[in-house]
Amino acid sequence: MRSKTAMASLSTSSRIVLPNDTNVLGNLMGGQLLSWMDITSAIAAHRHCGRVVVTAAVNNVSFNHPIALGDIVTIEAKVTRAFTSSMEVFMDVYVEDRLTAEKTKCNEAIYTFVAVDQIGKSIDVPELTPESEEEKSRYDAALRRRQLSLILAGRMTANEATELKALFYS
Numbered sequence: 001m002r003s004k005t006a007m008a009s010l011s012t013s014s015r016i017v018l019p020n021d022t023n024v025l026g027n028l029m030g031g032q033l034l035s036w037m038d039i040t041s042a043i044a045a046h047r048h049c050g051r052v053v054v055t056a057a058v059n060n061v062s063f064n065h066p067i068a069l070g071d072i073v074t075i076e077a078k079v080t081r082a083f084t085s086s087m088e089v090f091m092d093v094y095v096e097d098r099l100t101a102e103k104t105k106c107n108e109a110i111y112t113f114v115a116v117d118q119i120g121k122s123i124d125v126p127e128l129t130p131e132s133e134e135e136k137s138r139y140d141a142a143l144r145r146r147q148l149s150l151i152l153a154g155r156m157t158a159n160e161a162t163e164l165k166a167l168f169y170s
Contacts, residue, residue, distance in 0.1 A: 003127040009048035009079035009087075013040045014096075017071050028067035033093070034058070037075055037109050041089040044077040045113035048087055049125040056086060057112040059145065065095070065106035072096040074103070080135070081142035085122035086114045088142045110145070 013036065021032045038055055045053040067073055077091045093107035115125045130139040144163045150156035151164075158164070 003129045004048055004079075004082075005129050005131055009044050009128065011040050011044035011047060011077045012074065013043075014072060014074045017067055017069050017073060019069060022069050025066075026069045028069075028071070028073070030063055033063075033067070033073070033107065034061065034109075036073070037061075037077070037091050037093070038111065040075040041077040041091055041109075041111045042113060044079055044089050045087045045115070048079040048082060048128065049115045051115040051117070051123060051125070053087070053113040053115050054120075055111060056114045057149070059088070059110040059112055059149065061107070061109040063107055065104070067095050067106060070098050072098060078135070078138075079128055080110075080130075080138040081146075082125045082128040083146065085124055086112055087125055087128075088112055088145070090138055 015036060017028045021028055023029050038058075042053055042055065072095070074094045074096065075091055076094070077089050080088045080090045082088075089111045091109045091111070092105055093109070094103045095106045096103050114122050117123050128139065130136040144167070147156060147161040147164050151158055151161055
């Protein structure tokens with residue numbers, strides 16, 4: 001199976017925050033942002049493997065800054081690493097001020113997707129080849145995040161987590 005680059009697995013979406021998307025404080029509701037991120041990252045995962053993908057985990061979400069009514073939200077999603085049938089997708093969320101057009105990173109998230117066949121059985125996905133320094137850094141960190149998740153789920157022992165152990169015993 002051929003390897004793909006992270007740029008080939010990119011998905012970007014933009015939306016304007018409307019009144020129906022906000023809470024009583026006039027800020028975008030977190031659940032709405034999670035939904036937008038799920039769709040954008042699923043497209044990136046699909047572009048990587050060319051198959052139906054399902055959300056396996058929302059690994060990390062940080063809501064660092066509120067997003068206001070009328071703001072333009074841009075979500076950039078890239079597959080950071082592909083494993084056997086799963087893919088980690090990293091998202092950066094930016095807000096564009098409607099008056100100045102200045103873009104500010106306000107949130108980020110990491111989701112995991114699994115490629116499935118027509119009956120919902122997981123299938124292999126292509127490897128990913130990182131190119132930029134940021135892509136290489138995220139690629140390396142993805143394995144450590146995966147090992148930690150497997151340990152917490154009881155599917156891997158700490159002794160088997162070679163990448164995590166290397167952080168502490170170098």
